[in-house]
Amino acid sequence: MEKQNLMSSTFTLCLGFSAILNLLFFAFLLNSSNHSSNQLSWSRKAAQEAEGVSSLSCSGHGSAHLDGLISDGGKPVCECNACYTGPDCSQFIPDCVVDADSGNPLFLEPFWRKNAAKSTVVMSGWHRMGYEFEDGSLISKQLEKQIRRLHKTVGNAVTEGRYIVFGAGSTQLLNAAVHALSSTTGSSSPAKVVASAPYYPVYKSQTELFESSKFKFNGEAASWINNSISTTASSNNFIEFVTSPNNPDGQLNKAVLKGDNAKQIFDLAYYWPHYTAIPSPMDEDLMIFTLSKLTGHAGSRFGWAIIKDKDVYQRMVDYMDLNTYGVARETQLRTLKLLDVVLEENGRKMFDFGYEEMSFRWEKLSKILSSSKRFSLQELTPQQCTFSNEVRAPTPAFAWIRCENDEDEDCHAVLKEAKIIGRAGHVFGAQSRYVRLSLVNSQDDFNLLQHRLEMLVFKEKMANLMAGVSLGADSTIKKYNLSQPLNTTTVRDGNIDHHSIEESEESSAGLMHSTLNILKILF
Numbered sequence: 001m002e003k004q005n006l007m008s009s010t011f012t013l014c015l016g017f018s019a020i021l022n023l024l025f026f027a028f029l030l031n032s033s034n035h036s037s038n039q040l041s042w043s044r045k046a047a048q049e050a051e052g053v054s055s056l057s058c059s060g061h062g063s064a065h066l067d068g069l070i071s072d073g074g075k076p077v078c079e080c081n082a083c084y085t086g087p088d089c090s091q092f093i094p095d096c097v098v099d100a101d102s103g104n105p106l107f108l109e110p111f112w113r114k115n116a117a118k119s120t121v122v123m124s125g126w127h128r129m130g131y132e133f134e135d136g137s138l139i140s141k142q143l144e145k146q147i148r149r150l151h152k153t154v155g156n157a158v159t160e161g162r163y164i165v166f167g168a169g170s171t172q173l174l175n176a177a178v179h180a181l182s183s184t185t186g187s188s189s190p191a192k193v194v195a196s197a198p199y200y201p202v203y204k205s206q207t208e209l210f211e212s213s214k215f216k217f218n219g220e221a222a223s224w225i226n227n228s229i230s231t232t233a234s235s236n237n238f239i240e241f242v243t244s245p246n247n248p249d250g251q252l253n254k255a256v257l258k259g260d261n262a263k264q265i266f267d268l269a270y271y272w273p274h275y276t277a278i279p280s281p282m283d284e285d286l287m288i289f290t291l292s293k294l295t296g297h298a299g300s301r302f303g304w305a306i307i308k309d310k311d312v313y314q315r316m317v318d319y320m321d322l323n324t325y326g327v328a329r330e331t332q333l334r335t336l337k338l339l340d341v342v343l344e345e346n347g348r349k350m351f352d353f354g355y356e357e358m359s360f361r362w363e364k365l366s367k368i369l370s371s372s373k374r375f376s377l378q379e380l381t382p383q384q385c386t387f388s389n390e391v392r393a394p395t396p397a398f399a400w401i402r403c404e405n406d407e408d409e410d411c412h413a414v415l416k417e418a419k420i421i422g423r424a425g426h427v428f429g430a431q432s433r434y435v436r437l438s439l440v441n442s443q444d445d446f447n448l449l450q451h452r453l454e455m456l457v458f459k460e461k462m463a464n465l466m467a468g469v470s471l472g473a474d475s476t477i478k479k480y481n482l483s484q485p486l487n488t489t490t491v492r493d494g495n496i497d498h499h500s501i502e503e504s505e506e507s508s509a510g511l512m513h514s515t516l517n518i519l520k521i522l523f
């Protein structure tokens, strides 16, 4: 009995002891978790401030920013997307003009909002205050490594054994490259800087701004073909800008000028899987990329050049040293953080998101314009993409529209009349019959562009039908004066559905038919 009592009291003692141990253990856990959240001392206020501003409701048509305007009451103010207004951006401005001019790649903003936690950067007040990194350089070695990894993952450029220079956006690198290549010619006359129309207008305007005894903008590349082949004409040295895919028409351009006295700057701003199939890695002497079009962070001003030749690399580094002394360390840190996210799941997450969105936009636009005879779109062909391992349909960043009617010589003005602002063809060294419409802007911009284009094509159909009706009503005219089958447009469930009808004769049946079609459109 005594033995039994002893056993039971030992058991109770053990139980009590274990309960106390457990309690102590939980108290320790609780304390240590409190302690770790307490460790967020100086960053906590900043995080609260950032989340406070971003939680402000701007009705999905705008956003507030830490460095944006503050109301009289000390509250941040919503910055509304184009065509929206009001304190919370909820009011649509019905007659507003849609901006399809700017190449702001805001189509990627929803991706970054979805990946807010991973892409946010916390920066202390003392983050890299000095001019140089600890190794004396101006570039983050970690970021350089990440850029090489990115190209290997995407398979769009060879970086092994190449040098890399950072720039304040690719804009700064374009002229750094012209400077570096023109210094190597050893010629007494300035190198001729050329491009193939339609070309990105900054090549011309920037080269003209910085023109020197070493280089000068000389227009169209094709007009110099015969001179570039001859290696004896040492006064003819060429620097050709090659843009692939091209801004504005999305073509995968190749160099036009060949020969020892022709050097190329490959601007590969759009050579990423959301804008084009990637047929193979580019392996050119000088290639330029930009964060602006890769992740959409145009405001961060970050670009990089990949260079084969050490002397050319050194001259670009010298240019950067004397021009800005490198790229802001804040920008380099942000880029590093963004690329960490881009590289997740072997790049599939961001590039798939971007591709889906661009592909949707291109399909929509193509469908709207396919029934128009007045406007045509550039032709792009599907290609095998080594990144996605499939044949991919085109997904260009811009629509390059041609006004087909003789009287529509100024295509920009035609679209402006329809409340669409594009970029005129002559800005790209092309005819004014062309206009560029941006497809990379915000969802709001694209929705409105789509709507305005639908209305424009709808009016075209109406005008065609009216012409058909009035011609049919005229008994002196034997046939409809239209050589093509007449296209008609009907509106179903808010979507425009296009189909074509066979041409009818000038009979009353034909007249009835056309009138019925107009009525169908109207009601």
Ligand SMILES: Cc1ncc(COP(=O)(O)O)c(C=O)c1O
Pocket (backbone or CB within 6 Å): 103, 168, 169, 170, 171, 172, 200, 243, 247, 267, 269, 289, 290, 291, 292, 298, 302, 303
């Ligand atoms: C072909 C091309 N190159 C370069 C740039 C300049 O980009 P960044 O923002 O890097 O200066 C642009 C911008 O639109 C572009 O379209």
